[in-house]
Amino acid sequence: MQVQRLGWQALPDGSRAIFLLDLGSGSDWQQALAQLRRRNPASQLIALGLDSEFALMRDALRHGCDHCFPRQMSHPAIVAHILELQDSQQEDAYRVLIVDDSVTAHALIRRALAEQGVETRALTDPAQVLDALRDFQPDLLLLDMYMPGCNGVEVARIIRQHPEYLSTPIVYLSGETDLALQVEALRLGGDHFLTKPFNPVFLNAIVKSKIERYRALRRSMLHDSLTGLLNHTSSKSQLDMALEQCRQQQKPLCVAMLDIDHFKQVNDRYGHPVGDQIIRSLAWLLKKRVRHSDILGRYGGEEFLLALPGASLSQGFAVLELLRQDFAAIHHPYGDGYFQLSFSCGMAAFPAISSREDLIQAADDALYRAKRGGRNRVECA
Numbered sequence: 001m002q003v004q005r006l007g008w009q010a011l012p013d014g015s016r017a018i019f020l021l022d023l024g025s026g027s028d029w030q031q032a033l034a035q036l037r038r039r040n041p042a043s044q045l046i047a048l049g050l051d052s053e054f055a056l057m058r059d060a061l062r063h064g065c066d067h068c069f070p071r072q073m074s075h076p077a078i079v080a081h082i083l084e085l086q087d088s089q090q091e092d093a094y095r096v097l098i099v100d101d102s103v104t105a106h107a108l109i110r111r112a113l114a115e116q117g118v119e120t121r122a123l124t125d126p127a128q129v130l131d132a133l134r135d136f137q138p139d140l141l142l143l144d145m146y147m148p149g150c151n152g153v154e155v156a157r158i159i160r161q162h163p164e165y166l167s168t169p170i171v172y173l174s175g176e177t178d179l180a181l182q183v184e185a186l187r188l189g190g191d192h193f194l195t196k197p198f199n200p201v202f203l204n205a206i207v208k209s210k211i212e213r214y215r216a217l218r219r220s221m222l223h224d225s226l227t228g229l230l231n232h233t234s235s236k237s238q239l240d241m242a243l244e245q246c247r248q249q250q251k252p253l254c255v256a257m258l259d260i261d262h263f264k265q266v267n268d269r270y271g272h273p274v275g276d277q278i279i280r281s282l283a284w285l286l287k288k289r290v291r292h293s294d295i296l297g298r299y300g301g302e303e304f305l306l307a308l309p310g311a312s313l314s315q316g317f318a319v320l321e322l323l324r325q326d327f328a329a330i331h332h333p334y335g336d337g338y339f340q341l342s343f344s345c346g347m348a349a350f351p352a353i354s355s356r357e358d359l360i361q362a363a364d365d366a367l368y369r370a371k372r373g374g375r376n377r378v379e380c381a
């Protein structure tokens with residue numbers, strides 16, 4: 001992430017950036033803010049340090065701010081929000097699965113959604129829906145109501161039998177105008193009912209808002225709230241998927257378990273909030289340095305899991321050794337001074353070790369050796 005400090009006059013146009021704005025105390029920012037908004041429609045505008053006052057927030061939002069962070073918001077909370085925004089800017093395109101027996105309807109819907117950059121896959125046979133859900137991992141389903149052999153409500157009910165798809169938004173898109181039938185369809189597992197012929201602008205608006213909420217919900221389910229990294233359960237499931245891909249593509253994969261050294265002493269000496277901040281700062285260092293395709297999770301209290309698909313044990317070792325040195329060099333401010341910390345790390349790699357459980361166990365054993373060997377070191381299985 002690049003950070004620049006600029007005055008209102010020097011702010012660039014047409015960028016996809018995150019702007020942190022100090023709106024000051026007067027009201028002369030309103031015009032400048034509105035202009036910035038017009039010139040940078042794809043950017044995120046954040047007003048910092050505002051008094052939590054209705055009229056001020058209303059004006060900031062009215063003139064183009066996406067978020068207002070009140071004065072009392074802590075610095076770590078601000079950084080966490082910014083990192084989350086940066087993540088959401090890097091997200092994949094929205095994916096919509098269309099189930100409709102008419103190929104003409106497919107073409108119309110796909111064209112309308114493609115205009116907003118939404119990826120689509122279309123099925124004429126509803127019996128293939130479970131395979132398509134697994135392969136395509138859509139963010140939303142658009143379901144026709146009347147199809148040969150099965151209706152849309154039955155498809156929705158079958159999908160809802162699978163816990164992993166319980167929260168996937170289902171929108172009916174059908175010529176059915178009977179209100180009682182529409183209500184019944186919603187009761188049995190749908191989230192919204194749109195009628196054909198559809199308005200493309202309205203369809204896109206519904207699809208976008210449903211997917212935004214769905215992705216936000218998934219983010220909070222899959223990520224750890226302190227650091228924003230994957231949580232314990234989702235680290236393991238993402239590692240399973242990455243391992244499967246590496247197996248198919250005959251690539252190596254390296255797993256590292258990291259644990260901050262003598263962390264109990266940090267809490268005891270400086271207090272729990274400082275301990276939390278140390279956990280965040282290691283999380284952010286790791287996040288800044290790994291690739292988008294790597295898997296990074298908070299595995300336990302002060303323990304992290306990092307998996308590097310495509311990296312051999314020696315390549316992974318080089319990455320972790322550098323990270324170890326860089327973390328150990330950080331000066332963590334406290335009072336008028338600072339303190340330094342280190343982490344220990346254990347590593348193991350596929351294909352020498354083939355299952356997820358064995359990889360984590362082997363990396364954990366190596367981590368234990370690193371601790372026993374004096375800490376602040378990386379050991380390989």
Ligand SMILES: Nc1nc2c(ncn2[C@@H]2O[C@H](COP(=O)(O)OP(=O)(O)OP(=O)(O)O)[C@@H](O)[C@H]2O)c(=O)[nH]1
Pocket residue numbers: 226259260261262263264265267271272273274275276279300301302371375
């Ligand atoms: N501040 C803070 N502390 C945590 C969190 N999760 C776990 N801890 C603390 O982390 C400490 C871990 O201590 P230990 O497992 O004994 O190990 P250690 O002191 O790090 O020593 P070594 O791992 O042997 O180097 C415990 O005191 C936990 O209470 C958290 O979310 N925030």
